[in-house]
Amino acid sequence: MESTQSTPSPAPPRWVILDRVALVCAEEDDAAGDQLVSASLPAPLGVARLSVPVHLHPDPAAPDQCPYILFADRDAGLLLNLAKGPLTGLELALRPQPASTLVLLRDFIPEVVPGEADERCTARSVVRIPDREDRGPRMASLKALGLLSLPGSGGAEYMVAELCVHSGVQYASLFCFRSGATAWTGHKLCRPDMPGRTSVYWGWDVDDVVAHDGNLWWISLKRGILSCNPLDEQPVLRLDEFPETVAEECQVQSGRSVEADMIVRVSRGRIRYVEFTRAMGEPSGARATMLSMWTLVTCKPDGLTWWKLRTVTMLDQIWQSDAYKTSNIPLDIPMLAAISPSDPDSIFLLLGQYLFVVDVAEGQLLDSIVVQPDTIPLPCPPNSWRNLIAWEIPVSITGGKLEYKNISQVSLLLQNEKMQLKRSLYAVKMREDTLNMLEERLLQHNAKQEDSTWEKIQIVLLCVLITGLTVLFQFWPWIVHDFV
Template structure:
């Protein structure tokens, strides 16, 4: 109910301050965006791939299309052998510039009872799914299934991240942060491609008695960054022999109450790497909505060891709507859904609205690109920033695996059933004391 009220307030405030909608005109981007190359150093990758046998027999293939159009990954039925549903579906958790992708491909199963041995004696667990995780090599077209981390299970896929080894050689680390809420203890559960097995490392957990609400993990500056869009980020180097966790809260006036915007924070916020720095984009903040329109703000973490964010630039949606570049798109005067930040130009932020994805130069208050987009899932009414990845492409691409295409069109059979496609997991975070 609270989230529905929030949406109504945002829409009413936006309409009250908006100029009359302009007639539909052909979109003409500013001059610096007119020369759009047939290829790009990055791609907008749809998080949910389609499942189909690739033509060349590989387990993974990708037809790239220049942003802001969405590039769609294809995985073979060997990777996901069952029909896609809104509860069980393949999902790209992380995309590394090395060409590696981390894919969750959990399958549904009938409820089963399992007796396990734990540190406090035997325990009973009920399961209705088969967790499966793959590291995909988009260059080679291969899929490596990670072994199960027995006797434990992955706690939550949004706590699982991928980072390339600083030593190179195609090696990587997949790590999950496993906090025990209410204590100062946590575990880093990591799979190293060099060691070939899962290893647990105990770490000090720096947070108070509040549930960390994960939405995803970003790799940056040789570290993993676990993101809670309502509170802040936790960072650590999983390659360290004695890793330490450090918490960086969001700017004080951007920290939300526990469970505020639960399940929809990534419609209004995102954290990503742009121009070599970690950035936080916020369109949720309500402080200046009354009598005006919501703002787009872009914040920067100046360095990997910084303790606070710097506001880079801010603009209101009203200023964007009033510009001729927005009127030329023919889009309605409505608050869009946040998609991502440009990985090379931190001035540019992308949004979903109706059938389009469009980029806004926040500093200049102008639309710089606008294209139709298509996703396997979810339906357009349920899109959010977690359903696309700004992927910096590997510098050396193997022919046949990452092909540029002018228009990869999804057919009806490529589409997944309608649904919200939420991030789900075992969520074994517990309170002690």
């Protein structure tokens, strides 16, 4: 009797590297008219690719061959831009003509495809975001569009928002579309103080947007980050300028696009800023290029923020690792592609036909693949994070039962317990060293056979002081940041 037990499908990864340019299904593959949006889910370093049926396009007779993924949110879905000719979806600087249509791909579920090694998923819901009535179908900049899942909704409620900050204008403009609404709404926001010049004469060219901690963060890679909670009745913009690993006047100008050398992403629940930089006068040239990561630390409830340097790794250290030496990756400065959402030390880089990941804390090459054009049919070779995006897989696919907020709380509790344990161990070590020192002093005292009352009092006071300090050590709030 034959066994009817089927081989279980592979477990989907927790996140994937997603090609921002989606595939348009051919018309003969879409004849039924009900084909769904689908995506493969290979584990990194594999690159997932989204397939879009032609009937979703606003002009199926002349579909855009490069639909572009603007934003990827674990709960809210994928925000896709479908352009109208002669534009393509990946053209982020719009021209003054009918430009694009925004759709939100939602409610992803696993898809069983016999014979495929990788897990797949399909979107059960495709929501068309209405055009803005105030400016027609165009946006000021597709780079400035962000997607935010409302806290506690699990992605059921969401908001799409665009921030416009023009030089010479008194206020910033925030345009929002909320789920369930029929039209966009607009807000006038006070511009924050921008050091060095008055706010009115300082524009803000947005390069990218990330969502974190209930806020949207609009990134200008040459200046910093503007952020606010678009769900507030009166949103308030705040400015966080970027730190400098090397002072600007002492940096070597790379001559490359800013996207190649800088990236901002959320990893392990915090905003991370990564950059390539090199100081002038370094005799070793490109080998002295530094790959640095900064973490944005927020002190609640007052909201005070500052940047904390997490790691600095010389490119030469990565080149000298055994794994890099045995690979065929050239000795050249790569371009930033992605940051692992779960491990901030894992940075994904692009160099020529190679996509590879390095551990910046250890300065080691972890893995690499060759990006084949016939395997990943991009319109052009990948050159930075403009072509790739990390997408945390929805719980509807991974089978997770906890809400995102609860997962974050559990992660935070575990991290706090870990920090507390480290502080306790360090306090124990301090106490042990102190007792050893006191024991040595007492032995020296007995050897000299000195019976000074004052010396005994000094020893007792020192013992009480050190013991008290080591007990309080683990409760000092500032010590947390030394273990981040």
